[in-house]
Amino acid sequence: MDAGLLGQYVFNGLMLGIIYAMVAVGFTLFFGVLDVIKFSHGDVLMVGAFVGLMTYLGLSGLGVTSGALLTVCAMFAAMLAMGVLGALMARWLVLPLRNAPAINVLLITLMAGTVLRELIRLFYPAGANPKPFPRLLPTDAISIGTLTLRYDNLILLAVGVGAIVAVHLLVTRTKLGLAIRAVAQDSETARIMGMNFQMVVLVTFALGSALAALAGVTAGLYYNEINFSMGLLLGVIGFSAAVVGGLGNLYGAILGGFLFAALQTLGAVWFSVPAYKDVFAFALVILLMAWRPTGLIAEKAAERV
Amino acid sequence: MSRDKPASILPALLLLLSAGIYAFLFLHAEQQWEVAVLAILGVAAILSAGRLGISGQVERSWRCSPVLLGWLAMIVAAALIYLLREDHFSLLMVATLLLYAMVCLGLNVQFGYAGVVNFAGAAFFGIGGYTAAMLAGHTATPHLLILAIAGLLSGLIGSLLVLPLLRTRGHYAALITIAFAILFRTFLEVNDLLGGPQGLKVPGISLLGWNFNDNIEIDDETQFSFYLAYALFSLVLFALAFLLVRRLERSWLGLSLDAVRIDETAASVFGFNVARWKILAFSLGNVLAGVAGAVYAMMTGFVAPASFTIAESLIFVSIIILGGVGNPIGILPAAALVVILPEKLQFIQEYRYLLFSAFVILILLFKPGGLLPRPLRRYFAHWGKA
Numbered sequence: 002m003d004a005g006l007l008g009q010y011v012f013n014g015l016m017l018g019i020i021y022a023m024v025a026v027g028f029t030l031f032f033g034v035l036d037v038i039k040f041s042h043g044d045v046l047m048v049g050a051f052v053g054l055m056t057y058l059g060l061s062g063l064g065v066t067s068g069a070l071l072t073v074c075a076m077f078a079a080m081l082a083m084g085v086l087g088a089l090m091a092r093w094l095v096l097p098l099r100n101a102p103a104i105n106v107l108l109i110t111l112m113a114g115t116v117l118r119e120l121i122r123l124f125y126p127a128g129a130n131p132k133p134f135p136r137l138l139p140t141d142a143i144s145i146g147t148l149t150l151r152y153d154n155l156i157l158l159a160v161g162v163g164a165i166v167a168v169h170l171l172v173t174r175t176k177l178g179l180a181i182r183a184v185a186q187d188s189e190t191a192r193i194m195g196m197n198f199q200m201v202v203l204v205t206f207a208l209g210s211a212l213a214a215l216a217g218v219t220a221g222l223y224y225n226e227i228n229f230s231m232g233l234l235l236g237v238i239g240f241s242a243a244v245v246g247g248l249g250n251l252y253g254a255i256l257g258g259f260l261f262a263a264l265q266t267l268g269a270v271w272f273s274v275p276a277y278k279d280v281f282a283f284a285l286v287i288l289l290m291a292w293r294p295t296g297l298i299a300e301k302a303a304e305r306v
Numbered sequence: 307m308s309r310d311k312p313a314s315i316l317p318a319l320l321l322l323l324s325a326g327i328y329a330f331l332f333l334h335a336e337q338q339w340e341v342a343v344l345a346i347l348g349v350a351a352i353l354s355a356g357r358l359g360i361s362g363q364v365e366r367s368w369r370c371s372p373v374l375l376g377w378l379a380m381i382v383a384a385a386l387i388y389l390l391r392e393d394h395f396s397l398l399m400v401a402t403l404l405l406y407a408m409v410c411l412g413l414n415v416q417f418g419y420a421g422v423v424n425f426a427g428a429a430f431f432g433i434g435g436y437t438a439a440m441l442a443g444h445t446a447t448p449h450l451l452i453l454a455i456a457g458l459l460s461g462l463i464g465s466l467l468v469l470p471l472l473r474t475r476g477h478y479a480a481l482i483t484i485a486f487a488i489l490f491r492t493f494l495e496v497n498d499l500l501g502g503p504q505g506l507k508v509p510g511i512s513l514l515g516w517n518f519n520d521n522i523e524i525d526d527e528t529q530f531s532f533y534l535a536y537a538l539f540s541l542v543l544f545a546l547a548f549l550l551v552r553r554l555e556r557s558w559l560g561l562s563l564d565a566v567r568i569d570e571t572a573a574s575v576f577g578f579n580v581a582r583w584k585i586l587a588f589s590l591g592n593v594l595a596g597v598a599g600a601v602y603a604m605m606t607g608f609v610a611p612a613s614f615t616i617a618e619s620l621i622f623v624s625i626i627i628l629g630g631v632g633n634p635i636g637i638l639p640a641a642a643l644v645v646i647l648p649e650k651l652q653f654i655q656e657y658r659y660l661l662f663s664a665f666v667i668l669i670l671l672f673k674p675g676g677l678l679p680r681p682l683r684r685y686f687a688h689w690g691k692a
Contacts (some may be wrong), residue, residue, distance in 0.1 A: 032477075038477045038480070088380070094667070094671075097671060098670065098671070101670075101674055103476055103477065104423055104476075105670055106676060107480060108623065108627060108666070108670060109666075109667055109670045109671070111620065112620075112624075112662075112663040112664075112666045112667045112670075113663070113667060115617075115620070115659055115660070116660060116663045116667070117666055118659075119657070119659050119660035119663070120660065123656065123657065123660065216445070233616070234488070237484055237488060240481060240484070241481060241485060244477065244478055244481045245667065248477065248478075260518055264573035274496050276495065276496040277491060277492075277496055279488065279489070279492045280489050280492050280493045280496070283485040283486070283489040283492075285487055286472050286481075286485050286491075287467070287482055287485050287486065288470075290470045290473070290474055290478060290481065290482055291470035291473055291474075292470050292473040294470075294473040294475075295474070295478060296476060296478075
């Protein structure tokens with residue numbers, strides 16, 4: 002295999018990895034503050050992508066033609082809408098089940114995800130069919146030897162990295178981040194210290210959901226197609242990535258995202274039938290879980306009997 | 307209420323009779339509004355029975371002669387199937403309901419008793435179906451043996467997941483079964499030997515020279531639907547599975563499973579072999595799902611990856627949540643709600659996933675025990691009251 006082709010695979014893997022990492026960071030944030038899995042995350046991503054598409058359709062109907070402006074508006078509209086949706090779901094579905102078994106939260110959000118998916122399928126015009134997502138960014142390419150890198154993909158990669166770095170800075174450097182980390186470490190003590198627990202939880206869910214919306218619009222711009230069921234697989238992959246990395250750990254989620262993308266890319270290279278790449282990646286996830294039951298960056302846990 | 311007062315058998319008899327009549331009316335209802343009214347009445351009856359203490363009375367009266375009432379229940383079900391003898395569609399629904407309920411019995415052992423989550427129920431159902439397709443299509447294996455092999459193979463493939471499942475718990479364990487469900491479906495779609503996305507044809511069951519797929523001709527005039535045989539066969543299988551699960555629950559095995567679910571750490575401190583009980587529950591559940599899947603595939607005549615998606619697995623999980631986790635009785639009304647209602651109510655067919663998800667959300671929020679919450683374990687008829 003020559004260097005150009007290898008580079009192409011690495012670049013595609015990086016693109017996938019950044020999308021997966023954005024989804025996984027959401028899972029890990031939610032798990033951090035509430036010890037729950039919000040399984041509707043992938044479907045929130047999908048709805049975010051549709052909000053992005055609708056924003057584009059609305060704005061271009063109004064005569065806006067600048068690709069950069071349309072992209073920025075689509076991304077912000079999707080993030081805003083999904084941030085609100087995420088907070089609402091946390092308030093009405095997740096928080097009421099705080100004292101129920103953890104699996105009930107997983108189930109209720111799974112069902113909420115199905116509701117979102119079905120709503121788009123049934124009520125978005127011709128929602129059961131894949132929708133073309135416009136190319137809004139310049140598609141010129143720079144060539145380095147046999148390796149071609151398109152500008153739009155480079156921009157998307159930069160946006161993704163920027164978003165993850167921003168979340169990281171938010172969590173580690175700001176007062177809000179301090180509150181999120183305090184609640185994650187010990188929510189009772191955090192409350193005794195006068196923190197508004199519910200507000201921290203809602204903000205965290207809004208943050209994670211906005212990140213998912215960004216990932217959704219990014220996926221739309223990258224594949225130039227979105228459909229109502231895209232969230233299911235992306236959600237499961239994001240969940241796998243967060244779990245393989247170690248739930249509750251921001252670096253683990255990023256590591257897991259890129260690891261999963263690497264596994265899929267390797268699978269696509271090795272197998273003559275490319276569809277085996279998912280079989281390969283998920284089989285390795287199961288093996289990884291058997292080897293490191295609480296992820297690569299292990300959760301520190303002690304049990305009281 | 308005195309605790310020694312012997313319960314009367316009457317409430318249980320009335321329940322059986324009314325359930326039989328209700329099921330007949332429901333399956334026979336032709337108009338959409340009739341179905342809707344009956345469905346609402348049914349759910350309301352179950353919910354109010356819990357409120358008014360009727361379910362407690364029925365339960366006590368059932369305990370005074372469980373064997374007799376069990377046989378009576380079988381007779382009522384068989385009579386119902388016989389009354390529907392010429393109606394292909396109703397019989398197909400009854401058989402489907404019973405087979406789905408059988409899978410849920412398995413999931414109930416896994417999740418309700420041992421606390422092992424399984425989001426790959428449809429995958430194990432599918433393993434049974436594909437085993438039947440391969441064996442019945444390409445070999446001359448006797449069909450009863452095929453059912454047994456389908457169950458065993460399903461359990462065997464499930465055992466590949468045992469090690470990761472034992473090492474993980476909670477969300478990490480949930481991920482393993484979800485990953486397996488997706489892996490299985492993708493594998494079926496890309497594997498040409500197994501028919502790819504189009505799936506495979508499956509021959510019907512034939513037992514001792516009797517081909518289930520032939521209509522039963524009594525004379526030139528009367529002809530019974532061939533689904534009659536499948537419905538009765540599914541009834542027998544379901545009854546056996548139900549008996550097995552009930553016995554398991556009542557035995558020391560069930561007690562151990564409960565202990566492992568309620569507090570794994572405490573159970574292991576008290577000397578329970580947690581791994582052994584989880585393996586037992588997980589394998590038993592998968593075997594039941596595999597057998598049911600094989601019968602279902604042979605009844606419907608084909609298997610395809612689209613029937614074994616994670617959405618189908620979620621349908622199974624919804625059934626046990628709706629019915630009441632850990633209560634095998636609750637599975638039947640819940641499965642009827644999930645399997646039969648959308649078939650009868652054509653106008654909700656398109657919206658069924660939406661409606662069920664919304665319904666499960668409401669149940670989880672407001673009645674987390676399900677329609678029929680699991681009652682306390684009682685070993686003697688006179689223990690406890692209400």
